[in-house]
Amino acid sequence: MLVGFVGLGAMGAPMALNLVKAGHGVQAFDVRAGAANDLVAAGGHAAPSAAEAARGADLLWLMVVSGDQAEAVLFDAGGAAALPAGAIVVAACTQAPAQARRTADRLAAMGLAMLDAPVSGGIKGAASGALTIMVSGDRGTQARAKPVLDVLGKRVFDVGAEAGLGSTAKMINQLLCGVHIAAAAEAMHVAECAGVSPQTMLDIIAVSAGHSWMFGDRAPRMMQADPPVASAVDIFVKDLGIVLEQGKVNRQGLPLAAAAMQMFLAASGLGHGKADDSQVIRAYRALNGLPRSKA
């Protein structure tokens, strides 16, 4: 297939490269100059604009940061207008389900199909073609996109026939991730205040029912003064923001997501927005002080 690709960031660049290696034609654009150098060396094409990346493509993959950026590429920068009738837009960004549905409707009115297909698996999954892709949209469109989806994703889930469902699945994963990181911080903060050895606490939870994937990954970094940034506090301000914005649209109370959001917001407000998201524990230390006398 001829694939237009917009967004050659830490995840997008290796993904586009994998598409070239799999034999697809790729014309890619990124706002940063030189982002496509590796791709061109591998046989891909560097497009001078988002519209030129889209022109004539069978499928346009949007690997941008947000739904707003996706809309800008499609409707402000002329990406949608440059696509041939019947082409597929894959919105792989993390966005609110309501926004994914709105974009799908606008594209449908232009004769274009959209798959709502956010991904997870990070830079590692992107590089090895082992992403999890949560796809929703017309089943015929899903089938047509399969040759591309199968190159990038190890696990491609069909979440349903309507735009919005893929983004809902991703949003639910982010809800759990955000709550679990904040819960790990709350737990490790109680431990450090009480004088329980952090390493003993990590060892106990690793074999207990209180374990989570995020606890195992983030709690050790909570005990470091200034750990390397795997993913920043402000990423969860964004992702829990999507959860709560969608909850607002739907008029749903989500008490745990809301409580977790307050801690990420506070951590960011205290100046730690660019720190590793494990450092949400600093908001707990600000809130409760440290060390504490024991009762």
Next chain:
Amino acid sequence: MLVGFVGLGAMGAPMALNLVKAGHGVQAFDVRAGAANDLVAAGGHAAPSAAEAARGADLLWLMVVSGDQAEAVLFDAGGAAALPAGAIVVAACTQAPAQARRTADRLAAMGLAMLDAPVSGGIKGAASGALTIMVSGDRGTQARAKPVLDVLGKRVFDVGAEAGLGSTAKMINQLLCGVHIAAAAEAMHVAECAGVSPQTMLDIIAVSAGHSWMFGDRAPRMMQADPPVASAVDIFVKDLGIVLEQGKVNRQGLPLAAAAMQMFLAASGLGHGKADDSQVIRAYRALNGLPRSKA
């Protein structure tokens, strides 16, 4: 060793049996008549009261439901007074750290040693001698109790030299468990409202960063109308109650534990206190309604 054992419930009965099988002398008491029958058949002794279970014992194991029950056995029913000087009390109940410390102080004043040693691992771990035991207390006392601890626990963690630290570790695990169950309910509730297939959602989270041990265990049961009761909603009203009571003693804000507690309280108030704790999702359904229109 000669072991006094109080509390032959679903966990206590197989634990006492394992001590007999390992060659320890066991004199056991439970308020329910006949609770010691299996133990007696295996060579143990049924004591007619808590005080008689304690009389002359090297170690008194308290496998009761709460710190209040432990205090009642020790100080109201004469358990502590019946122990010889220097004997060890093992408080294996789940209780607030502050209460564990208070009981240890009272026992010390009577010339008795205490280990604060809550357990996890459930009925299965109790039956197979594979419990996790979080022990704190004087290191010499821990060493003296080792022949008993090693029979009952597969993983015996030394959490520190002071009473209260073992209970803190257990409490932190319960904090994480309670928050993770409520988070799983919040997540599955968003999925069911949005029209995402519950099975697809379970499959996605199973391979995603949002996974937790509790999600894997409880979320499938959330999708059942009336699942068998593995552990009741009211158990988390108790356990998160301990977390928040200790937080109150320590003057610590614990936003996620507090939010999760509200959902367990609401579920219990709606009449589901004896239901499986996965049914905390019913509080979300009451709060937000179901099904919802999608936006």
